Amino acid sequence: MALLMKGGPAAAALNEKTAARAAALAAAGVMPTLAVVRVGAREDDLAYERGVLARCAKLGLAVRPFVLDAAAPQEELLAVLDEVNRDRSIHGCLLFRPLPPQMDDRTVRAALAPEKDVDGITDASLAEVFTGSGVGYPPCTAQACVEVLDYYGIPLEGRRVTVVGRSLVVGKPAAMLLDRRNATVTLCNSRTRDLPALCRAADVLVVAMGRRGAIGADCIAPGQAVVDVGIHTGEDGRLCGDVRFAEAEPIAGAITPVPGGVGAMTTSVLAAHLVSAAEKAAR
Numbered sequence: 001m002a003l004l005m006k007g008g009p010a011a012a013a014l015n016e017k018t019a020a021r022a023a024a025l026a027a028a029g030v031m032p033t034l035a036v037v038r039v040g041a042r043e044d045d046l047a048y049e050r051g052v053l054a055r056c057a058k059l060g061l062a063v064r065p066f067v068l069d070a071a072a073p074q075e076e077l078l079a080v081l082d083e084v085n086r087d088r089s090i091h092g093c094l095l096f097r098p099l100p101p102q103m104d105d106r107t108v109r110a111a112l113a114p115e116k117d118v119d120g121i122t123d124a125s126l127a128e129v130f131t132g133s134g135v136g137y138p139p140c141t142a143q144a145c146v147e148v149l150d151y152y153g154i155p156l157e158g159r160r161v162t163v164v165g166r167s168l169v170v171g172k173p174a175a176m177l178l179d180r181r182n183a184t185v186t187l188c189n190s191r192t193r194d195l196p197a198l199c200r201a202a203d204v205l206v207v208a209m210g211r212r213g214a215i216g217a218d219c220i221a222p223g224q225a226v227v228d229v230g231i232h233t234g235e236d237g238r239l240c241g242d243v244r245f246a247e248a249e250p251i252a253g254a255i256t257p258v259p260g261g262v263g264a265m266t267t268s269v270l271a272a273h274l275v276s277a278a279e280k281a282a283r
């Protein structure tokens with residue numbers, strides 16, 4: 001039976017450290033504060049926002065919401081980001097994307113100050129993932145993959161890791177973070193040939209394909225650690241991942257569940273980034 005790598009305990013361990021750091025900042029008169037910027041009211045955004053608000057409340061972090069109409073012009077959003085950048089009492093910013101069609105994603109991302117980019121959306125943050133420059137922060141989900149593996153003691157150095165999916169939000173930054181841990185990383189995309197063989201060759205398999213149940217027993221090697229980033233609603237209405245858990249679990253050595261795996265870590269990583277941003281600003 002595989003070790004079940006639940007996100008909850010890993011998140012709790014991270015939260016404990018974050019709360020202690022937040023308390024130290026509060027004692028020094030600094031309240032870590034997150035701007036949450038939302039355009040419109042997509043159900044996905046609202047659900048994530050509720051999770052972020054609850055996490056921040058539990059950890060003693062403040063949130064400043066900025067909500068724009070779905071039809072708002074881009075200038076309005078740029079003005080909000082300018083305000084966020086200038087306000088020294090705001091340390092980090094979560095901006096929900098995708099943006100509505102009247103807005104240009106690249107222009108908007110470039111408008112956020114990298115030191116407040118706690119969700120890893122600016123080019124500076126992506127450069128940080130590659131270089132470890134210390135400016136900006138890795139995308140939270142990508143970092144959550146590494147945090148979960150670390151919490152459960154899965155070795156990375158010198159190990160073969162296959163990452164399936166190369167989005168800038170998850171796959172590509174996860175691959176770079178794993179490379180920085182001296183894993184030997186294979187990054188797969190939709191044109192990759194013989195995906196099952198590349199998956200089976202890995203000691204650690206990270207799946208971020210956005211394809212419900214696409215990874216089955218033929219992709220899993222005995223003893224392998226499997227991180228499933230996918231989130232979907234199954235035909236039965238229940239949440240499920242990119243990996244067919246019932247097939248993979250008996251073969252794998254360790255596996256994250258969906259729900260309750262990587263997704264349970266994401267807001268905790270965001271909160272840790274916010275506290276880091278507040279600490280840097282207070283120096």
Ligand code: NAP
Pocket residue numbers: 141164165166167168169170171188189190191192195208209210211229230231232262263264266
């Ligand atoms: P995405 O932008 O759609 O990217 C999917 C990636 O998978 C692409 O790089 C694509 O390759 C690759 N891919 C698709 N089919 C493939 C195939 N047959 N073989 C190999 N690679 C294939 O998705 P995303 O934003 O990275 O998200 C991935 C999943 O994670 C989604 O289910 C999403 O809901 C979930 N997610 C979870 C969290 C969380 O907190 N747990 C956060 C964010 C996302 P190409 O580049 O060639 O198209």
